[in-house]
Amino acid sequence: MSLHKKFSYFFLFIIFVSLAISFCLYSIQMFAYSKNPEVNLKPFTFSKILSRTATVILFIALIWFRKQIDKKNIRSLGLENFSGKKVQLGKGFLAGILSLGLVVAVKVFWGVSTWSPKTLGFPELLLSFYFLGAVFCIGFVEELFFRGYLLQSWITELGEKKAALYTSLFFSGTHFIRPISDPLVLVPEFIGLFLVGYALSLAWIYTRSLYLSIGIHAGWVYVVKMQSFFVDPIPHDMHWVFGGDRLVTGITSWFFMFAFLWFLKKSFEKTIRTENTKAI
Numbered sequence: 001m002s003l004h005k006k007f008s009y010f011f012l013f014i015i016f017v018s019l020a021i022s023f024c025l026y027s028i029q030m031f032a033y034s035k036n037p038e039v040n041l042k043p044f045t046f047s048k049i050l051s052r053t054a055t056v057i058l059f060i061a062l063i064w065f066r067k068q069i070d071k072k073n074i075r076s077l078g079l080e081n082f083s084g085k086k087v088q089l090g091k092g093f094l095a096g097i098l099s100l101g102l103v104v105a106v107k108v109f110w111g112v113s114t115w116s117p118k119t120l121g122f123p124e125l126l127l128s129f130y131f132l133g134a135v136f137c138i139g140f141v142e143e144l145f146f147r148g149y150l151l152q153s154w155i156t157e158l159g160e161k162k163a164a165l166y167t168s169l170f171f172s173g174t175h176f177i178r179p180i181s182d183p184l185v186l187v188p189e190f191i192g193l194f195l196v197g198y199a200l201s202l203a204w205i206y207t208r209s210l211y212l213s214i215g216i217h218a219g220w221v222y223v224v225k226m227q228s229f230f231v232d233p234i235p236h237d238m239h240w241v242f243g244g245d246r247l248v249t250g251i252t253s254w255f256f257m258f259a260f261l262w263f264l265k266k267s268f269e270k271t272i273r274t275e276n277t278k279a280i
Contacts, residue, residue, distance in 0.1 A: 014061050018054040025049050059141045062149060077148035078210035088212040092203065096219020099260045103253050104227055112242045113231045124229065131225040139217035146171050146197065147204040147213050160205055168197030188240055192248030195257035196220065199264060206268035223247065 026046045033043045063074050107113040118124065146167055154163035172193035203213035224247055236242065243250030248257070 010061070010065055014058055015054070018050060018057050021057070022046065022050040022053045025053065055138070055141050058145055062145055074144075077144060077152065078204060078208065079144075079148075080209075082211070085207075085209050085211040088207060088209060089215040092212040092215020092217075093219040093222075094215075095260075096216040096221075097223055098219075099256055100220045100223040100247055100253075103247050103256050104223065104231060106252055106256075107242055108231060110242065111234065112236045112238065113233050115230065116232045117230045118228075120229070128226060128229070131222060135218040135221040135225060136214070138221055139214040143200065143204075143210050143214045143217055147200055148210055151201055151204060155205075164198060164201035164205065167201050168194050171197035171200075188243060188249040188251075192243070192250070192253050192257065195254060195261070196248055199257065199261050202261065202264055206264070220248075 023046075026044075026049050029043050029049070033039070033041075104113065108115050120128070150170065151163055151167040154166055157163075158166065172190050200213040200217060203216055204210060206212075227247070239250060241251050243253055247253060
């Protein structure tokens with residue numbers, strides 16, 4: 001059996017285990033909630049529990065798979081030479097914040113969000129630092145799987161273009177494991193997440209390292225986490241233009257994602273040409 005097929009079966013098994021554990025945790029939570037109705041706490045949705053559970057299990061399982069089945073060190077996926085590549089991590093983080101921050105600014109400008117900065121006391125500052133650590137953990141785990149293993153495995157069999165396309169489709173699709181009341185509402189989100197996945201795939205293809213994609217991913221998620229500290233949404237019906245609850249939905253965010261892809265391509269094409277000229 002090829003390594004690719006082994007990993008596919010392994011991944012399906014991990015999803016099944018994650019679903020089972022998440023169902024148990026959700027049931028325990030709802031039972032405790034029903035027995036203590038006076039507690040003023042909102043229970044977690046099943047999709048949120050599944051997302052967190054799958055992330056932890058996938059991270060642990062991927063390390064085991066890489067060592068026991070693939071017989072390679074986890075660092076070989078694109079985590080070598082941190083001291084030399086940490087600049088990519090920082091630049092990616094700033095680029096992610098700037099690009100998605102522009103989407104927030106446009107929504108404020110057109111009146112679908114309002115600029116309403118909150119007073120940042122000690123609890124809010126503590127929460128912002130917690131978010132900072134959390135987004136890098138999210139970026140690390142997701143990039144390790146999607147760009148570290150999935151993209152690189154498919155590049156070996158399909159080439160860079162097809163691998164980036166399929167990885168991005170898979171990345172977008174896996175973010176929809178939740179109840180769907182109106183499928184058409186999710187179409188803009190699917191397109192936006194696909195562009196996000198494609199940009200992150202290009203970041204690995206251009207650098208052959210995960211640090212840039214981890215930084216970009218973390219920057220985007222940090223804006224998502226922190227936006228409620230500075231802006232308030234205004235109800236509107238132009239979801240295809242400005243998106244809904246998620247920032248990557250709607251034509252506005254697609255425009256900035258295409259601009260980000262163009263900037264990424266131009267930046268690294270120039271770097272590659274410079275390196276080739278020096279080599280000659």
